Amino acid sequence: MITVYLNTPPRPTNLVLDLGASFTLMDCSSAAYHHSSSTPCGSSFCSSPPCIKVCSTDSGPLLSLTGKPPLTGQPFIGSLSMPITDGRNPGRLGLIPKFVLSCTERSLLKGVIAKDAAGLAGLGRSNLSIPAQVSNFTSQNSVFALCLSGSPSAPGVAFFGSTGPYFISEIDLSKFLNYTPLLPNPSTSGSTVVSYANPSNEYFIRLTDIKVNGKAIDFDRALLRFNGKGNGGTKLSTVTPYTTLQSTIFTALTEAFVNESAALNLTVTGAVKPFRVCYKADDVMSTRVGPGFPTVDLVLQSDEVIWRIFGANSMVRIFRDDADVWCLGVLDGGSHPKSAVVIGGHQMEDNLLQFDLESKRLGFSSSLLVHGTMCGNFNFTTNNNLIVM
Known part of the structure; x- marks a missing residue:
């Protein structure tokens, strides 16, 4: 899982890392899900086609998920924050004020996410994935790195928007x-x-x-x-x-x-x-x-x-x-x-x-x-x- 910070004020939220998910999917009933933003129909969040148009209207779900079990998602615009890093230490939170997520009911996520997670962190090839939205907002490279921990007590680390350095134990990996x-x-x-x-x-x-x-x-x-x-x-x-x-x-x-x-x-x-x-x-x-x-x-x-x-x-x-x-x-x-x-x-x-x-x-x-x-x-x-x- 990865811990990110959603909404304002930032609220720490655990999400399951998913390399195959094209967008971040939230459990609407979770404590982290509180939003009041709306987005005009036709708003687009990408720098080059194919662009994804996002509408937060009540006309029905925009994004359809075809995995098993079948899921449907209602999009919304929130904010996402993650610590800035120089490759050695985390620093203050960096904010992406218009981050596109999708919302669903927890019952539809049964068997898909862990019990202490609030949703899926989408890392897939998509204009709505976390790496793509970080890259689009910061004008940094569309790149991310994962270092998953094999320890049950010490977390690993993920880097977004940087090709390095990645320091662990003062070694640039x-x-x-x-x-x-x-x-x-x-x-x-x-x-x-x-x-x-x-x-x-x-x-x-x-x-x-x-x-x-x-x-x-x-x-x-x-x-x-x-x-x-x-x-x-x-x-x-x-x-x-x-x-x-x-x-x-x-x-x-x-x-x-x-x-x-x-x-x-x-x-x-x-x-x-x-x-x-x-x-x-x-x-x-x-x-x-x-x-x-x-x-x-x-x-x-x-x-x-x-x-x-x-x-x-x-x-x-x-x-x-x-x-x-x-x-x-x-x-x-x-x-x-x-x-x-x-x-x-x-x-x-x-x-x-x-x-x-x-x-x-x-x-x-x-x-x-x-x-x-x-x-x-x-x-x-x-x-x-x-x-x-």
């Missing part, structure tokens, strides 16, 4: 980024409809191979390409907890992982749902990059561009009365999923990801644990000398 193109979904990339879970609003990258301990796994690489109907490809999703793979890719990965783990004298134990491959925690060594397991490499467009996944991101610790195990944190997505590979939130933790919409590329650091730091180490001590925008 922007220097560790490798880059791969951000791809549109070719079947729907020309859509002008603003909708939730529209593939054209989501972020895809070109995955060409998967390796375990440096060895390529055996599966049909054609599954990684778009099939012309909007299916296939590799998507990034903050609302998908664990990386999900098409069934044959899942089988190939888990078999290779089990074989490579056996070489480390690790023996599979009883599975713990929803995971299929688990190991007794007592048998596993600890390292600075998490539990000692084989590495998983996501090969992006060439063997020189690799997103390396260490134990901290590949494995999930399950500790309860009847089990203390490490489980491989990937799930079987079925034979015909919409996307062949969905890289989930757990695999993004303690990795810096930069979504540069100007250059149409994704910057990725791989695990920050390699550099002796993590996303939860950002210094949130306030620097009141920073100016407001």
Whole structure:
């Protein structure tokens, strides 16, 4: 989740980060939802077409959401504030006075947002997403970076409108980024409809191979390409907890992982749902990059561009009365999923990801644990000398 400040006076509000949502969606009944603004029909909030016209009349909902469950949204204009930063510390709040959100009932958000969230923070490819509206108001680059914390007690950090520096533990993480193109979904990339879970609003990258301990796994690489109907490809999703793979890719990965783990004298134990491959925690060594397991490499467009996944991101610790195990944190997505590979939130933790919409590329650091730091180490001590925008 992300904490932003809505309305005047600013009210802290928790929203679920959603890379696939094209606009910010609020629970109308939440404490943060209080607005009295109105907007003339035909008002437009974008710098270049296709523009989205916003009307806050009683004639019916403007924005239709097509995800599951079906949602409808009534737009409104509020204000959004976030702390300004020099890359090292947060400062005073910067205000966007005319921020476009959409409103719905909490009952329609059941299963979509966490109980302590007031809505969804839209980060998708849209003129109404948070990155786009920040860029439009500040005339800064349309870029944002996420550093999701793997710690249950220390928050991570998100940066909007800046290509860096991003300082954590006095290390500029922007220097560790490798880059791969951000791809549109070719079947729907020309859509002008603003909708939730529209593939054209989501972020895809070109995955060409998967390796375990440096060895390529055996599966049909054609599954990684778009099939012309909007299916296939590799998507990034903050609302998908664990990386999900098409069934044959899942089988190939888990078999290779089990074989490579056996070489480390690790023996599979009883599975713990929803995971299929688990190991007794007592048998596993600890390292600075998490539990000692084989590495998983996501090969992006060439063997020189690799997103390396260490134990901290590949494995999930399950500790309860009847089990203390490490489980491989990937799930079987079925034979015909919409996307062949969905890289989930757990695999993004303690990795810096930069979504540069100007250059149409994704910057990725791989695990920050390699550099002796993590996303939860950002210094949130306030620097009141920073100016407001």
